[in-house]
Amino acid sequence: MQKQKKSRVKLLHQYYKYTGFYSFIWDNTKKALLPLAIIIGILLYINYKVMSINDMLLYVTKNFSDFSIFSLFLVSESFLGLLPPDIFIAWTKNTDSPLLYLAILAVLSYAGGVFSYYKGRTLLLVPKINNYLEGKMTKHIKNMQKWGGFLIAVGALLPLPFAMACLAAGMIKFPQKQFYIFASLRVFRFVIYGYAIYSALS
Structure with missing residues (x-):
């Protein structure tokens, strides 16, 4: 039994290597690192030249309602991740209940992915939109057909477009139960990044 399990893992490894899964992850991670580095650079510049990041986050906390910030985050996570989640994670550090707020962000991000998934399934019913999206997302759809759940997992954990992966999953009608898992x-991702950002801001 143990030998059979190992051979299956080896076959999967060969399949993902042959279909370019590993190179896809590496290439997209490199692309994601540049915007992330730019954001960090801007934040560091603001922190040392304009105003302390902690002071800025305190300002946001005092002048904007929790509901408005959570709503903005949900919209961003539902429409192709327009804003980096890391900014919102940093914001939770200065709230009254950081871990509770971080947990809410994680749930909202998951909900945004689920929304994107069902958006992908629903838009298929509108021929014009379906044709437009299929043209725009041909590469993502092909990748989802090749790698399925692993592509969703990578989008969930790494700094890659999570909402895009969920949208593509919906468009190919990826099984719902597996998608949820x-x-x-x-x-x-929020647990890991939360720990890292909280440590950096301490």
């Missing part, structure tokens, strides 16, 4: 890994 793979997408739930999004929560771990």
